[in-house]
Amino acid sequence: MKTNTEGLVLMSRAAGDKDKLLTILTRDNGVLHCFARGASVVGNRNFSVSQALIYANFTIYRGHNRCAVDEARLLHSFFEPSMELERIALEQYFCELAMKLVPENTESSAPLDLLLNCLYLIKSGHPLEKIKSVFEVRLVTLCGWMPNLLYCQECGAYEDETMYFYPQENVLRCRHCYREAPCGALSKGALMAFRYLTYAEPKKIFSFQVAPASLHQLSWCSEQYLLCASDTVFGTLDYYHQVTSPFGEADASSKPEEVLTVPPSQTS
Ligand SMILES: [Zn+2]
Known part of the structure; x- marks a missing residue:
């Protein structure tokens, strides 16, 4: 089954040399763990959307026991490595909270919008x-x-x-x-x-x-x-x-x- 939904990447981990495993807080399906084939390779179509704090529109294949990103369109990047360490630390804490507390397979507009608003305020120096x-x-x-x-x-x-x-x-x-x-x-x-x-x-x-x-x-x-x-x-x-x-x-x-x-x- 193919799903199209907006989502924020909470965590991105390497899976082998070329692939990544993304944890995404999606608007329509809660937290999903998605395989992104080739996402570690520069030039791959999923390369730029496969890191933490990327907000994108994802097309996701949902199989019996695994999900895979088919393609994604970048909407906004909250990733800013030059930001003060305490701001980056707070973003990481928020992502871990969302990862552990928002359930899978539930409509999740409210926690996603809350997180997006808070990331925006962190980035703007509040x-x-x-x-x-x-x-x-x-x-x-x-x-x-x-x-x-x-x-x-x-x-x-x-x-x-x-x-x-x-x-x-x-x-x-x-x-x-x-x-x-x-x-x-x-x-x-x-x-x-x-x-x-x-x-x-x-x-x-x-x-x-x-x-x-x-x-x-x-x-x-x-x-x-x-x-x-x-x-x-x-x-x-x-x-x-x-x-x-x-x-x-x-x-x-x-x-x-x-x-x-x-x-x-x-x-x-
Ligand atoms: Zn009292």
Whole structure:
């Protein structure tokens, strides 16, 4: 069966001397692993579309237990080797997330458009911490694990000076109902931003402003929640942390580990 679909190459690996194995997030069929014959050979018709971060229109043969790229037309290349290392690391992390979390054989316009928008913003120099939080929260939500941010799990309070998000339980608690367990403190601004990017329409997910300290809190919560909800390890996330300082080296007081250990009585 032959399929025509747009897709973004998430990973490209050599398969022998001349061929490549591509992992593609497609619009119509989720993540597909496709063989690209001759794609390592300069001049081959699939050469220019057989590397990571290429967005193209693919014609794919789908056999019983394997797929092969027949031909492809380049639409856009997000591949830019001269970009800062931390930006490249974030792109790799996003690709690994999509590869592991988006299922095969499902219509996948929403995760594909989310990824394309985030790659575009990475490439245009936007602040990485915000893009990372948006992608993490929206991707887990698309996978069916929406963060539960409506009100305090115990007393129903909608807001407090500081609320606490418990990523393992996926619940929110206010200062009065605080419990000793891994959690991230959220200022009013951080919680507002967290709620906004969880519940906003897809086209408006980046239209929010948040102070740097609140963004650090949001960043810890979105990452920890993604790790808990997906129960998956991402090697590219460790690499991203190695090449960047997402929580700001200059302001040690805002590091999430320290936010975590402050009981509510001391934060008020
Ligand atoms: Zn409460």
